[in-house]
Amino acid sequence: MLFLGFALNSISCKICPMKRKLLYSSFAAAVIIASFSAWWFWPQPKPLPLTLRQGSFEQLPGWDKANVKRSLQAFQTSCKSFLKQEPEKPVGSHHLDLKAKDWQPACQAALAIQPITNKKAKEFFQQWFSPVEFFNNRSVQGLFTGYYMPLLYGSRTKTEKYNVPIYGVPSDLVTIDLGQFDPAFKHRKLVGRAAGHKIVPYYTRAEINKGMIKKKAPVLVWIDNPIDRVFLEIQGSGIVQLPDGEQMYLGYAAQNGAPYTAIAKVLIDKGVMTKHNASMQAIKRYLMAHPKEMNKVLNQNKSFVFFERLSRNAAYGTQGVALTPGYSLAIDLKWIPMGTPLWLTTTRPERRSDNQKPFQRLMIAQDTGGAIRGLVRGDVFWGAGKRATYIAGHMKNDGHYWLLLPQHAVERLQKEFSNLHIMAADKKRTTLSR
Incomplete structure (x- = not known):
């Protein structure tokens, strides 16, 4: 580049100003084209593969102070559905291959807990499940909204x-x-x-x-x-x-x-x-x-x-069970198996102010929605009434969840998921809002 510049200066001394301008313009164009060609053929970064990363309950933000009694009650409603099914019936998502038999032992244990206390509920989830998250060089974030019974x-x-x-x-x-x-x-x-x-x-x-x-x-x-x-x-x-x-x-x-x-x-x-x-x-x-x-x-x-x-006065989700206000989550069945417990960390609107309140809770995947698309995407069911209407109508926040999957199946699911070679762009949001 220095040599070319010197050569141009030498030549320009012997030619007229008009020709000199033309020569400089041609040279500049050549440099731009060469630079673009170098960019075009430069190796582009490959999309990062999605993996299922296993964690621990200690990693879940807010788990140590959480009250999961109502979460267990909501999970018990899903269990009644699992226990009615043939053991070999597929009940997983498109990318997570689970059968009814993968849930049934945990469900039998869940329904045997009487009376339900927060201590017993937390011990149950820690005994039967392992937290995993979708990961592509970082924890995948997504959008969380709310819905209600109008x-x-x-x-x-x-x-x-x-x-x-x-x-x-x-x-x-x-x-x-x-x-x-x-x-x-x-x-x-x-x-x-x-x-x-x-x-x-x-x-x-x-x-x-x-x-x-x-x-x-x-x-x-x-x-x-x-x-x-x-x-x-x-x-x-x-x-x-x-x-x-x-x-x-x-x-x-x-x-x-x-x-x-x-x-x-x-x-x-x-x-x-x-x-x-x-x-x-x-x-x-x-x-x-x-x-x-x-x-x-x-x-x-x-x-x-x-x-x-409906013959019964309640909202029913895709799983065919009654939804629990504040604990049932609509998800994308392409990624999340129905009935899966999910540790959700996001924010929600406060009823009488414009502020957002931290929301960390163990939700149960019991519903789907036409606008709920993406590997990290959820819609919280808030029930009926003015409070539910307000929160659902104003909730549109970023968040993250961990899937609580049956312990015995996690290693198998991780291998199968990796073999799918699912690629994802390394970006914060994976879906559009409704």
Whole structure:
């Protein structure tokens, strides 16, 4: 480079100013191209492999002071499901191969604990489980939100006030388990409808709102606004207060198979909200104040959920067990096995201030959600009522969890997980918010 610079200076003394400028420009361009080529061919860092790193209970932040009595009670509800299943039934996630028999000995021990005390509960988890975490050169962090059982107002019959239908499962909805056709598509399902001899995508939210399933799906109840219907779909279950004083409990039954788009994202992209103020309460206020925009905004979410009436007055999760407010967690079944205890460390909103409160608790994976995607991603079930509504509506915080897996299976699961060669970018967040 020094030699070239000297040569240019020597030459420039003998040529005209115009040619000198041209020569310098050409030389500069050559240097830039050479630099870019060097960058292009320079070895790029490889993505880091994900591993399952085993730890100890002493490493769990806050474990020494934790009260896990309610956590054990929530785990006992999952145990009742495990003990009903055949020992060889797969109950793991897509990447963690577990069978019912892996949980059953611990479950029998859990259900035998009477009376439950915090000391006995903590000793139980420490005896039967080992903490592991997803690791790629650092502990993987993720996003944690909250959900609740909303209270809606409705009627069994359509009226001028109650004119928004909550649909049951349509008669033409078809669900195909692709794993039955090819093991490579295990755990993947296709949802659609028959059109002649073909299966085509099911109707979108906009098409359903235009009446495409009026004659195909039963109306369980009529409510008073479409915003609450979307919130009911997001939460997965809810309570409808009827004019005669009776309450109808509704739970998730099926979905149209279309991709989910967060209403918050739509409004953020429009520039009317930010990530910091797009709470459920703020979204509802905005849409109620702009009724002409409401359907256009809501229809951006093509996903649509169908419900069923629950015979028992409680919220039930994907595992088929009653959810415990503050202790049940919705997770991504691709990564986390249903029923897994998870030591969660994050923060949550305080009811009467803008402050965030530390939240360290042993949760039980008992539910899933259309927007809950990622190896470290969770949605805390807060129950029903004003407090639950507030916390769930404002919770959107970073956090981390440790999986408590059956001790006898940890070494095997670590080897199998490593053999999958799952690569992940070395970054803090692994998922998008709902």
